[in-house]
Amino acid sequence: MAKIDTYNFSKKRALVRVDFNVPLDKNTLEVMDDTRIKAAVPTITKILNDGGSVVLMSHCGRPKSGPENRFSLKHLVGTVEQLVGAKVHFSEEIVTEKSFEKSSNLPIGEVLLLENLRFDPREKAGNIEFSKALSKHGDVYVNDAFGTAHRAHASTSVIAKEFPEDKMFGYLIEKEIESVSTLMKSGNRPVAAIIGGAKVSSKINIIDNLLEKIDILIIGGGMTYTFAKAQGGNIGDSVVEDDHIETARQILRSAAEKNIDVIIPVDSVIASSFSNDAETQVVATNSIPSGWMGLDVGPKTISDVHEAISKSKTILWNGPMGVFEMANFVTGTHEAAKSIVRATQSGAFSLVGGGDSVAAINLFGLSKEVSHVSTGGGAMLEFLEGKELPGIKAIMS
Numbered sequence: 001m002a003k004i005d006t007y008n009f010s011k012k013r014a015l016v017r018v019d020f021n022v023p024l025d026k027n028t029l030e031v032m033d034d035t036r037i038k039a040a041v042p043t044i045t046k047i048l049n050d051g052g053s054v055v056l057m058s059h060c061g062r063p064k065s066g067p068e069n070r071f072s073l074k075h076l077v078g079t080v081e082q083l084v085g086a087k088v089h090f091s092e093e094i095v096t097e098k099s100f101e102k103s104s105n106l107p108i109g110e111v112l113l114l115e116n117l118r119f120d121p122r123e124k125a126g127n128i129e130f131s132k133a134l135s136k137h138g139d140v141y142v143n144d145a146f147g148t149a150h151r152a153h154a155s156t157s158v159i160a161k162e163f164p165e166d167k168m169f170g171y172l173i174e175k176e177i178e179s180v181s182t183l184m185k186s187g188n189r190p191v192a193a194i195i196g197g198a199k200v201s202s203k204i205n206i207i208d209n210l211l212e213k214i215d216i217l218i219i220g221g222g223m224t225y226t227f228a229k230a231q232g233g234n235i236g237d238s239v240v241e242d243d244h245i246e247t248a249r250q251i252l253r254s255a256a257e258k259n260i261d262v263i264i265p266v267d268s269v270i271a272s273s274f275s276n277d278a279e280t281q282v283v284a285t286n287s288i289p290s291g292w293m294g295l296d297v298g299p300k301t302i303s304d305v306h307e308a309i310s311k312s313k314t315i316l317w318n319g320p321m322g323v324f325e326m327a328n329f330v331t332g333t334h335e336a337a338k339s340i341v342r343a344t345q346s347g348a349f350s351l352v353g354g355g356d357s358v359a360a361i362n363l364f365g366l367s368k369e370v371s372h373v374s375t376g377g378g379a380m381l382e383f384l385e386g387k388e389l390p391g392i393k394a395i396m397s
Contacts, residue, residue, distance in 0.1 A: 001396055002168040004043065005115070009052030013106060015138025016043060016170065017391075019145035019375065024075055031079045036147070039375050043144045043170035044084050044111065053106045055137045057079070057094075057155055057353050058145065067119045077113060084112055089205065094120055095133035097239040103137040115116075123154050125232035130154045135162035144170025146376040150383075160394035167395055172375065179351050179372040179390065180383050184213055188313035194305070194336060196221030196319025197356060200244045204251075204320065205385040211254055215310050216262045220321035221331070224285065225294055227252070227264050233273070233286025233375030236270065238294040261306055264330065267298030269322070269329060277327040296322030297332035305332075309339040313347070317361075318354040324363070333360050341369040353380040 018040040023032040031037070040056075048056050061071035074090050087110045093099040094114050098271035106112050111356035117123040122130035125253045131154040135141070141163040143149070148156050160167050161170040169177070183191070192213045192301070197201050198344040202225045207217070219227055225238035268285045269376045270292040271278035283289075297305070301321075309315060316338055321332035337360060344350045352361050361367045379389060 001318045002166060003138075004014050004046060004168050004170060004174070005034040007140070007168060009047045009050035009140065010277055011108065012052045012139045013055055013103060013137070014047045014052055014140050014142050015055045015135070016040070016142040017056065017145045017148075018032055018056050018058045018078075018170075019147035019158075020056075020073065021060050021147065022076070024060075026070070029070060031076060034083065035217070036375055037076070037079060037083055039172050040144055041083050041171065043142060045169070047142075048086055048109050048111075050085075051108055053108050055103050055106065055114065056111060056132065057114045057137070058116055059123065059148070060116050061118075063116065067116075071116050073113055073116050077161050077206055080111070080113060084111060087370055091115060095130065095136070096155055107271070117153075117155050121222055122150075125154070126152050126158050126160060127154050128158060131159040132162060133199045133231050134159055135372045138163075138189045140168075142164035142168055142170045143391055144172045145160075145391070146176040146374070146379050148379065149173065149376065149389045150387070152390040157390040157394035165391060169395055170391075172176050173392070174374060175372060176374060176380075176383075177372070178202065178227070182349055183316050183351050184316040186213075186349065190215035190312045191314040191316075192216035192218065192308055192312035193316045194218040194220060194309075194318065194321075194340075196223070196321055196333075197238055197354070198222035200226045200241055200248055200251075204244075204247060205318070206381060207251055208254075209384060209386045211251075211258055211260060214316075215256075215258060215260045216263065216312060217255055218305055218308060220265065220336070224265045224268070224297070228285050230285065231264070234288055235285075235294065236288035236290050237291040238268075238270075238288060249321040259307070263301075263304055265297040265301040265321075266304065268294035269331070270295040271295045271329070274323075276328050280328060296329035302332055302335045305336055306339045309336070309343050310346075312343060313349070315340055315343060315348055316384075317350070317352045317357050318381075320360050324356075324360050334364055337344060337361055337366050341366050344370050353384070
């Protein structure tokens with residue numbers, strides 16, 4: 001497997017799979033959040049600085065039956081050009097003679113962006129002929145789309161076979177792999193995992209895999225109340241997965257056997273309805289009255305979480321502590337983020353992964369204050385579960 005840092009791209013066309021699945025304004029179709037585009041810039045810059053050219057391919061949105069203007073990558077050209085600082089051409093076609101002519105005549109130091117790959121159904125189908133056609137756009141293949149690494153699509157895994165020697169990860173995926181490896185193999189203990197979100201069921205495999213590696217497990221978000229009920233608590237009208245009560249008990253038993261310190265919120269900010277304008281009060285998590293629901297953690301829990309994080313040397317944050325999208329229930333999540341930042345400043349390694357955690361750390365303006373923020377939602381979760389990701393396996397095999 002080649003390494004991007006030592007590979008010489010001089011006079012080569014690099015076909016780079018990026019993750020430009022970015023939100024576009026529904027009226028102007030302008031890029032609303034360029035985070036994922038910025039994440040690909042170091043890889044693109046390296047290739048151009050070496051004296052190569054770059055052909056970019058990506059998907060955007062979920063087109064259902066062929067091309068849809070609102071998902072066209074032509075709306076990204078200006079943003080990519082501004083961030084990369086080089087001329088960016090656009091191909092309205094993906095694998096036609098016209099598109100091949102554009103890529104084969106691409107000047108050194110310039111970029112060609114292909115149209116949305118998912119406009120062609122063969123992309124998601126992992127079609128071999130489509131991947132072979134795509135491969136004609138480059139002399140070397142670089143996968144820098146961690147967000148799609150868990151998909152066995154034509155452009156993410158199948159295509160790698162067409163570049164047996166000249167295939168590699170971009171800087172972004174390299175950093176993602178390095179960060180998760182640091183977490184899962186860390187010798188810097190204690191290792192803490194903050195696992196939040198609404199459902200225990202969506203985090204079972206992650207928690208099971210993490211129990212072999214961590215010293216502290218902090219439960220947050222809606223899943224708090226499944227754990228609280230599993231311990232015999234009264235949770236009022238809080239969200240709960242009754243069919244996973246025994247799952248929560250099993251997790252607690254396994255954690256106890258491994259001497260893992262489990263922190264389940266002892267107090268909650270409860271509301272009379274699921275609304276930012278609802279009446280609120282702070283009560284013990286195991287004593288929530290009927291007609292009320294837990295929407296955030298309380299001050300005692302915030303203190304417990306801060307104490308646990310402050311003594312940790314390696315930290316994973318996956319999932320919010322409460323309904324942070326509502327101003328009156330953002331405190332627990334914000335305070336957890338600030339505790340992680342303080343620990344990072346004191347030398348801890350911190351990894352933030354999972355859509356809601358990433359949204360929260362960005363909302364608070366703290367993304368640059370932690371060690372790494374993952375760009376891959378589903379890919380990150382499957383990686384943490386210990387699953388083999390097709391896009392990564394294809395490069396390494």
